[in-house]
Amino acid sequence: MAEHRDAMNALQQRVAERQSTSLLQLIATELEQMIINGALKGGDRINESALALQLGTSRGPVREALRQLEYSRLVEFRTNRGMFVREISVDEAAQLYDIRAALFGLAGRLAAVNATPADVEALRAKVTRLDQAVPAVDDYYPGNVDLHRALVGLSGNPRLIDLYDDVSKELHLFRRHGLETETARTTSNCQHGEIIDSLAAGDADLAERLMTAHIRSGKERMLSAVGGPGTGS
Incomplete structure (x- = not known):
């Protein structure tokens, strides 16, 4: 019985992780689409709270999604200022x-x-x-x-x-x-x-x-x- 509970807990954890990953990908895709559509432009500061409200989620997933976009160089973090849509020369x-x-x-x-x-x-x-x-x-x-x-x-x-x-x-x-x-x-x-x-x-x-x-x-x-x-x- 204990082994069964452990297996179920592990399965639930994997499902939760999958759901979390899917949510982050969905948010990252939506943010990228906002940049493609011109709703967010180079140099714009990204308001995490406003975005979370717009996307119907909490700030945590939005922050994680922004970190994904930072890795792909779509956005950049500026010390003491927050996250911005990246500008290039x-x-x-x-x-x-x-x-x-x-x-x-x-x-x-x-x-x-x-x-x-x-x-x-x-x-x-x-x-x-x-x-x-x-x-x-x-x-x-x-x-x-x-x-x-x-x-x-x-x-x-x-x-x-x-x-x-x-x-x-x-x-x-x-x-x-x-x-x-x-x-x-x-x-x-x-x-x-x-x-x-x-x-x-x-x-x-x-x-x-x-x-x-x-x-x-x-x-x-x-x-x-x-x-x-x-x-x-």
Whole structure:
């Protein structure tokens, strides 16, 4: 009987830990989505109490979720001031864009081999939805993030997916800068269409070139928008 109770207690503890982990992941995902949507911007101070109230939870899980986001460099703790959405310099953003371009290009090469007709159809549907969202950056940008993640996901390489996601998270603010104008969003989505055509054709070389060029184009638009070096995804 005692052994049975011990086994049940261990099981309950594992279930509680799983529920806690799921809650933290849910909160972290919601916070990241707020940054993607522009509700939280670079340099904004994060009010744990207000967020806990908004998310319907206590401050403890919010604090733990913020620590997860700090590890992924989306937020940063400032001594005696609290937690803030992380800001990066234009130079650092440009360097991250170069890394992201290489990762995205490699993902394209792999995706061209892996993509099925059903995958291509799903991607085309995302591009169609983005066409409809072009007039407003707040509508376009989250869909753009989703499409890029889907493209990289087709690489079938978990480490590549994680690396791309980590780099991209640090660039949310600057990626939005590169998509502020309707012309930029139209150009971006036209490039998406060309990329998907290359995947449908199974052309790995072309997919790699187009996906690398897509990120470099976004970098130039970002630099132009913020007045950095270059001529301005």
